[in-house]
Amino acid sequence: MATHTIDALGLKCPQPILKIAVKAKELQQGDMLEVLADCPSFPVDIKAWCERTGKTLLFCATDGEGKHKAQIQF
Amino acid sequence: MGKVAIVCNGSENSSVYPTFIMGSAAAATGDDVIIFFTPGSVPALMPGYLENLKAKGMPSMNELLEGVKALGGRMVLCELALEAKDVTPADLRDDLEIGGATSFIVDIKDAKTTFSF
Numbered sequence: 001m002a003t004h005t006i007d008a009l010g011l012k013c014p015q016p017i018l019k020i021a022v023k024a025k026e027l028q029q030g031d032m033l034e035v036l037a038d039c040p041s042f043p044v045d046i047k048a049w050c051e052r053t054g055k056t057l058l059f060c061a062t063d064g065e066g067k068h069k070a071q072i073q074f
Numbered sequence: 075m076g077k078v079a080i081v082c083n084g085s086e087n088s089s090v091y092p093t094f095i096m097g098s099a100a101a102a103t104g105d106d107v108i109i110f111f112t113p114g115s116v117p118a119l120m121p122g123y124l125e126n127l128k129a130k131g132m133p134s135m136n137e138l139l140e141g142v143k144a145l146g147g148r149m150v151l152c153e154l155a156l157e158a159k160d161v162t163p164a165d166l167r168d169d170l171e172i173g174g175a176t177s178f179i180v181d182i183k184d185a186k187t188t189f190s191f
Contacts, residue, residue: 012133014099018141021102025144052075052103 001030008037009067017045024053024074031074042068075104079182081190082111085118087129092191094124094138100187101145108148108185110178111170113155119166143169150178 006023008016016037027033035046043060046068050057056073063069078100082093093109101107111119118124127135142149150173156162163172182188 011137012131014095014102015133015137015141018098018102018138018145021104022141022144049103 001028001032003032003034006033006035008035008039008042011037011039013039013041013045015039016042017049020046020049020072021053024055027074029074033072033074035070035072036067037070038065038067040066042070046070046072075106076100076187077106077108077182077185078187078189079178079185080107080109080188082109082115082118083191084114085116085123087127087132089115089191090118090124090127091129091132091135092189094135094142095133096189096191097147098138098141098145101142101147105187106146107142108150108178108181109142110173111149111151111155113152113158116151116155116159116161116166119151119170121167124167 006019008019016039046060047057058071058073060068060070080093080097082089097107097109124139125136150171153172153174
């Protein structure tokens with residue numbers, strides 16, 4: 001099991017999810033993916049993506065400046 | 075998962091951006107994506123055009139394009155475009171398939187989502 005990080009700060013919808021989907025091809029079951037993003041729709045989009053693709057969204061937290069941090073269990 | 079068919083009818087940003095935004099979002103959620111370009115989109119299919127396309131407030135077209143391709147999306151140009159626009163496949167970007175309407179219709183028979191931009 002490995003932990004991977006994607007910095008999607010500054011990227012606009014749907015690029016953060018697109019980056020996650022491309023990265024997902026190389027991840028193994030059990031891997032952890034941490035994503036940083038500040039696209040406004042990210043919290044809703046990442047929840048929808050995880051539901052659709054069968055991944056576990058451990059959390060998606062937003063700080064006071066609109067930066068989101070999500071952790072996904074593959 | 076599902077299949078999404080997108081028809082792109084022009085080379086303006088108003089055709090090209092939604093094509094690749096919806097296409098990349100669909101590919102990212104695990105759908106098979108097939109984009110069919112009609113002759114009006116030919117100017118956007120010249121080598122390097124999409125890679126260098128930028129618009130205020132919009133995501134990088136190059137990254138959307140690379141994402142669609144990395145996730146198995148297909149891009150098909152209507153074969154009628156060649157004579158209609160006086161171009162050959164060698165004039166156009168090399169990741170395009172040239173295809174006809176009939177095979178596109180057969181290919182998308184099981185597509186539950188379609189867009190035309």
